[in-house]
Amino acid sequence: MEELNGTPKFEIIKIGLSEIEQLREISIETFVETFKETNTQNNLQQFLNEAYSLDQLKSELENPNSEFFFAKFGYEIMGYLKINQGEAQKESIGHNALELERIYILNKFQGKKIGQILLDYTFEIAKKTNLDWVWLGVWEHNQRAINFYLKNGFVQFDQHIFTVGDDDQTDILMKLEVDKTKSYFTPF
Ligand SMILES: CC(C)(COP(=O)(O)OP(=O)(O)OC[C@H]1O[C@@H](n2cnc3c(N)ncnc32)[C@H](O)[C@@H]1OP(=O)(O)O)[C@@H](O)C(=O)NCCC(=O)NCCS
Secondary structure (H helix, E strand, O other): OHHHHOOOOEEEEEOOHHHHHHHHHHHHHHHHHHHHHHOOHHHHHHHHHHHOOHHHHHHHHHOOOEEEEEEEEOOEEEEEEEEEEHHHOOOOOOOOEEEEEEEEEOHHHOOOOHHHHHHHHHHHHHHHOOOOEEEEEEEOOOHHHHHHHHHOOOEEEEEEEEEEOOEEEEEEEEEEEOOOOOOOOOOO
16 A cells, blocks of 8 residues: 555564465575575475475464564565464473564565564564563574574573474574563564
């Protein structure tokens, strides 16, 4: 709508079932951009077929403990976020924690603070929901993302296995306490 008035604006939008095709598209595009150099074509394809099939994404979108958000500028989707609470978390960290399962920005929009905005948005949700921790898993060799989390104060507390095709990879588990006194995110 905003384009009709000539001024596209930045927004974070909660994703519903009606956006499943766009979600699938950006999930695949960002995963391939990030991991194509470090996985075989077969493993990558197997992972995409399983993790980002329409059936799988539909069940995740319908899970009341999971939420997906797009970062958009006008009609353009620049990246997305997936967070889990309660039983949707991939590890039994506790009901006072929120899992940042996916944070992906398209290559061409990286380094423009969009990742930072989505991370701040995650913490604001955790704070409003009165949760104490945000945690995540990151591939041990994804140094850029690890640096991003370290810069934000995350610390390693464990590790788990993340399987891409037939390749069992090690994910570092990192966590950061939610500061209930802090204002993380100011709406635009
Ligand atoms: C990791 C990611 C989400 C960060 O988002 P981003 O929008 O690129 O990062 P931002 O612009 O918000 O930058 C925040 C900080 O990240 C780090 N960073 C950003 N771009 C960087 C780069 N090119 N090289 C190294 N560090 C970088 C910096 O510390 C930066 O802060 P500073 O520039 O003020 O010092 C994004 O790069 C991404 O989507 N990567 C590919 C997918 C991925 O690995 N996701 C995480 C899976 S666990």
